[in-house]
Every structure is written in structure tokens, then in C-alpha cells.
Amino acid sequence: MLRQSIRAAGLKVTAPRVAVLEVLQHNPHSSAEQVFTKVQDILSGSSTQAVYGILAAFTSAGLARRFDPAGHPALFESRVEDHHHLVCVCCGAVQDVDCVIGEAPCLTPSDSSGFAIFGAEVTFNGLCRPCQNQAETGPAE
Template sequence: MITVHSQESFHKLDLFQIVRYGDRMPIDSALREQLRTVGLRVTAPRLAALEVLAESPHSTADFVASRVREQLGGVSTQAVYDTLRVCAEKGLLRRIEPAGSAVRYETRTGDNHHHLVCRDCGDIRDIDCVVGGAPCLTPDDDHGFVVDEAEVTFWGRCPRCVATHPSKPSAQ
């Protein structure tokens, strides 16, 4: 979370909220503040990776690395992987692993949202919490665990894939 200053008040927002809800603070300034808030140095690769993910959520590390190199030139894939790892560890990014897919990263953190994945093209969309507050679902037996998060993935076919191949069955 970062503190975003407006003329009227202070707002605590995550990067997803800054991108989604507008220009309370320029994105570059918000990213810099967010990195500093979690104790990370502001570096060009970190800024570039967070910008890529703000524009293209649910991206793979390879996609992020490719886009960062387009912006900055000679940044190694390992440097981008390290950036993604440390940003996820600090809570700036969320790492998701849909079955059969590469690890993906997103900037929407801290709200225990879920995902809808197209079986055909792999498109991923955010789904808000299923029912009530986090963790959204209550297991029938928690086995003594203190549950603080639930991860739900809905699978189906996106409208584009259904339109392209309407007779293809939706379940595999």
C-alpha cells in the first residue's frame, strides 16, 4: 500500500487501484513511492516491470522481461525474474499459477480476488471476492488452520473463443 496525496485528503491505495481509478498521482511517482514504502530501492528495471504489469496484468515473467528490454535495452531476464520475485515477496505483486499455465504476475494485491481463465486462449480476468469478506469461502473443516486467503479459479471459454468455435464443448 502507498500513501497517495491529493489536495483534499490522503488515500491508501495499491497499484491496481491507482491504475484503475485514475490520476490521483502520476503513475511514475506512485510506483516510486510504493517501492520506497516497502523498503526497496527505486531502480529502472523495477519501475519498468511494475509499469508493464500495471498495463498488462496477468503477464508472464518472459513477457515482462521482453517489454522491460524494449524500454530499457540490455536488462537480463534474470534481473527481471529477481525484480518480480522481490516485488511479490514485498507484497507489491501477486503471483498466480493457473493450472497448465506459466506463473503470472499482477499488481492487484491485498483483496483476495479470484480469476476466470479461458480454457482455449488462456485469457485471465479478475473476479471479485465470491461471497463476503476475505477469505471468501469457509472450508468445511479447517483442520486447525487459521485461514486468511482463498484462491479460486473459474474455468470456461471467453466470448471470443465461443464465437470463433461455438460447437466446441466448454468442459474438458
């Protein structure tokens, strides 16, 4: 499965690429650092540089999606179909949200400035449940 998707994206199948894709599938919304740490469990001796390079190649080949939450490092995921994100501004927790309409783009700008729009990515900023609870009870004294 992993090898097939890598080949289908037009990339050569290598052990580090398979490892990175496997990590992404099991750990959506991982930063490059987190991917690197997990890849090392599968494949010792890989370098941070190699992992960064693979993530960049995957992103441009459409195998992975890069997502940049404000104030947090870029996150990567193997779910590339149109979907949105809920981001906790406090702890950085990320949740996927499906498109309401089901086909891209699921929302249209008030002025497209002549652009042909084929996708939209929305980030909903808020507070996750644990952070809300913490805000209600206040900091421990």
C-alpha cells in the same frame, strides 16, 4: 507513485524495478517473458534473469501477486488485494473477478483442519467468449 510503492514495500528503488512495476500496472496477468519483453521497450539492456529476480522480490514483498493457471506459465499482476480469476482453459485468457463478500476470506473450506484462514484464491476454469464461439461454429474446413 511507482517509486513510492517500491519504497513502501521496503525495497530499494532502481530503474529496472520501476520499469517492471510500470509494466505490471499496465499489463496485468503477464508472464515473466511478457514482462521482460515490455521492460526492454522502456529500458534496454535488462536481462531475463534480472526481471525474474525482480518479480520474485516483488512477490515476496507483497508488491505483486503470482498466479499459476493450470497448463500455462505463471502470471504476475500488481493488483495484490484479494480477488479471483476466470481462466479460459482453451486460450489462457485471464479475467479478474472481485470477491463476492468484499473481505477476505470470501469463502471458507468445509474443514479448515485447525488453520487460521486469512485468504482464499479461486480459479474459475471455463471457456472465454471467443473460444465458445469457435466451439459452436466448429473448426474451419
